[in-house]
Amino acid sequence: VTLMTTHAGAADPLPSWNEGxxxxxxxxxxxxxxxxxxxxxxxxxxxxxxxxxxxxxxLEYPMYTQLLFAFDRIKELAPQHPEWKTTQPFKALLEGDMKTVGASGMKGLMEIVIASHSGMTATEFDKQVTEWLVKTKQARFNRxxxxxxxxxxxxxxxxxxxxxxxxxxxxxxxxxxxxxxxxxxxxxxxxxxxxxxxxxxxxxxxxxxxxxxxxxxxxxxxxxxxxxxxxxxxxxxxxxxxxxxxxxxxxxxxxxxxxxxxxxxxxxxxxxxxxxxxxxxxxxxxxxxxxxxxxxxxxxxxxxxxxxxxxxxxx
Amino acid sequence: VTLMTTHAGAADPLPSWNEGxxxxxxxxxxxxxxxxxxxxxxxxxxxxxxxxxxxxxxLEYPMYTQLLFAFDRIKELAPQHPEWKTTQPFKALLEGDMKTVGASGMKGLMEIVIASHSGMTATEFDKQVTEWLVKTKQARFNRxxxxxxxxxxxxxxxxxxxxxxxxxxxxxxxxxxxxxxxxxxxxxxxxxxxxxxxxxxxxxxxxxxxxxxxxxxxxxxxxxxxxxxxxxxxxxxxxxxxxxxxxxxxxxxxxxxxxxxxxxxxxxxxxxxxxxxxxxxxxxxxxxxxxxxxxxxxxxxxxxxxxxxxxxxxx
Ligand SMILES: [Ca+2]
Ligand SMILES: [Ca+2]
CATH class of the missing domain: 3.40.50.1000 (HAD superfamily/HAD-like)
Structure with missing residues (x-):
């Protein structure tokens, strides 16, 4: 392993940082x-x-990215889970009622995370994350x-x-x-x-x-x-x-x-x-x-x- | 990272392995x-x-090295644990009755491992292992x-x-x-x-x-x-x-x-x-x-x- 150190005259190692x-x-x-x-x-x-x-x-604001992934996965998985139509917080999420989802608190959010993050192989989950990142854009920055x-x-x-x-x-x-x-x-x-x-x-x-x-x-x-x-x-x-x-x-x-x-x-x-x-x-x-x-x-x-x-x- | 590959004429990468x-x-x-x-x-x-x-x-034979460490630690800790004089499998271990220790099975061995591996900081445990390895020799090979x-x-x-x-x-x-x-x-x-x-x-x-x-x-x-x-x-x-x-x-x-x-x-x-x-x-x-x-x-x-x-x- 060759170590690069910063010498006087070397390229700035932190070009996006302001002096200070x-x-x-x-x-x-x-x-x-x-x-x-x-x-x-x-x-x-x-x-x-x-x-x-x-x-x-x-970026984490205004909502953790992993939660957005979980919400999208629940919507994709919904046809295989007819019981979600009548079970909270899934029902609210599928109806776009984010206020009720939020009111379900940490317990409700955990249920959403677990339901969207389990039941598949490691290989399948990896693929789901990769595909979601490719197809999903953050609204404000459009990226x-x-x-x-x-x-x-x-x-x-x-x-x-x-x-x-x-x-x-x-x-x-x-x-x-x-x-x-x-x-x-x-x-x-x-x-x-x-x-x-x-x-x-x-x-x-x-x-x-x-x-x-x-x-x-x-x-x-x-x-x-x-x-x-x-x-x-x-x-x-x-x-x-x-x-x-x-x-x-x-x-x-x-x-x-x-x-x-x-x-x-x-x-x-x-x-x-x-x-x-x-x-x-x-x-x-x-x-x-x-x-x-x-x-x-x-x-x-x-x-x-x-x-x-x-x-x-x-x- | 420079990769060394084995070319004809290069030094043998596996000198302690027999041809075969x-x-x-x-x-x-x-x-x-x-x-x-x-x-x-x-x-x-x-x-x-x-x-x-x-x-x-x-080496793992005739007894896992970590168990030997656990046994030695229990002996060192015994003065702080008077209750071990009357509690199995600690009593047997302290009396050198390895037959009874063995008969305590996985449950007994786990109690010995947990008692010897917990209750200290990570730094202290690290030091205990290092010191034990320095001072302890395997009998047959004297190393x-x-x-x-x-x-x-x-x-x-x-x-x-x-x-x-x-x-x-x-x-x-x-x-x-x-x-x-x-x-x-x-x-x-x-x-x-x-x-x-x-x-x-x-x-x-x-x-x-x-x-x-x-x-x-x-x-x-x-x-x-x-x-x-x-x-x-x-x-x-x-x-x-x-x-x-x-x-x-x-x-x-x-x-x-x-x-x-x-x-x-x-x-x-x-x-x-x-x-x-x-x-x-x-x-x-x-x-x-x-x-x-x-x-x-x-x-x-x-x-x-x-x-x-x-x-x-x-x-
Ligand atoms: Ca953070
Ligand atoms: Ca093994």
Missing amino acids: ATRTAIIEFVEKVTTEGSADFVPLEKRIATFDNDGCLW PYNELIYQPQVELLEYLRANGFKTFIVSGGGIAFMRPFTEEAYGIPPEQVVGSMIESEFQIKDGKAEIVRMPKIHFIDDKAGKPVGIYNHIGHRPILACGNSDSDMQMIQYTMAGDGPRMGLFVHHTDAEREYAYDRKSHVGTLDKALDLADANGWTIIDMKQDWKTVFPPK | ATRTAIIEFVEKVTTEGSADFVPLEKRIATFDNDGCLW PYNELIYQPQVELLEYLRANGFKTFIVSGGGIAFMRPFTEEAYGIPPEQVVGSMIESEFQIKDGKAEIVRMPKIHFIDDKAGKPVGIYNHIGHRPILACGNSDSDMQMIQYTMAGDGPRMGLFVHHTDAEREYAYDRKSHVGTLDKALDLADANGWTIIDMKQDWKTVFPPK
Whole structure:
């Protein structure tokens, strides 16, 4: 593995980041941990960086993309489930009554997610996600969701990898929903994606050995679940972690509590013009306590409007 | 990444393997999947290889190493657990009555494993395993257990990686028991180890964010659990898998059932002189059904005595 380091005169590794304290803090951190002989030097195998996905690497507002996928799948599956015509929250969803769907709360949404994410082989589910991403466009930006990724973050991931970091996603979203697109979108292969999981089973189906997805939650990779997901999947404490909401606080705390240099980052959505502005009162990606605790804990807040030259990749 | 391929005249990539059908089959497989333009070419990101650990990469006979660690830990912890003096199977273990310990069956052994593997932070457990491996020697070979690894398998892992494979361990053993030594022993980093897991929790302990290991099984990565572990951790179907017992059959079936070229390998312990000879009737590493089914399914049996020039690395 050849490591590219940023020398004076080298190409800007973060062209979509504005000059300022945030960009400087990131570059100083990376230079510090990669300078051999320095007291802050971190050996290659410990350069682990973890990133949340929704609202950190791609759009999450006004509704988590995976939920939109689940809603569309339920509509497609409806002919095979006549019972949904009379069962909530499926009935409301099929009738387009999103208010009732919303009122069904986390319990109702979980039923929709489980019904749309189980009962098929792993291979089939992968194909359903891939096809949905190709055919579905986000209304406001008129682009597929896997193009509504944050260009500055893609550059940050590449910059970290160029400096010997291994980059992981650690998301509350479904691991199997993310894996079909993370390699192409972020350069992160399936085996470096950590996320929530439903139960699955090994079965011989039509004579072929397959994984079949079951209608039961196995692990929720959110809040205090994130450090657990990191321990189970990665087995190291990261030295850099980035999130965008209070659900990422435990991951950032876990990251910052190790020895040696550490960096904890939160993306703050401050840009209603180019993307969305939301934080303390938002129903998705609530960023409240983390804003209050950032200074005292040495967490770095990325101000989308100030720090990012562009938001999405060019069309 | 620069790929090293085996050219005529290049150094032998498998010096501890004897010439013969097994070695030839392995080399032909690797050359086939790495030859660009060939119908059997497999792109880099799909070159996933999974290896069992106990009896496949290191010694497992006459007793799984992790159990020996558990027994030793119980003895060390005994002063803090006066109740063990009167509770089975702990009482028998502390009195050296291994017959009674054995008679406690899987349930009793699980109690011993859980009691010795939980109640500490992840960092503390890692240190306990590392220290145990340094101070404990296997009696017959008078060497630490992490030196009783199979040299031909270490070469096979290196050969696969030199040909662009990403190598993983997929073991019924504890993920946290393996991770402290797999990088040094096999060149496999913690994040590429898949194994059985106990529950763990994120806690702020003495003011520090830590993972704490809990006394409850979370996932058993064995038999039909192996393909599930592969799906959850890796997210791809491997193209090569290697095991040594009937517990690896589902992993091999899952591997072989994908499209394109596939290789499934079983280590057969046939060498009582240099290691041990055991298979169908053994209480550890039972290899019975897999021997019967190998030919019909195109699985390759590695005959330790015939195929391996040496077993362990030189002292
Ligand atoms: Ca988020
Ligand atoms: Ca084994």
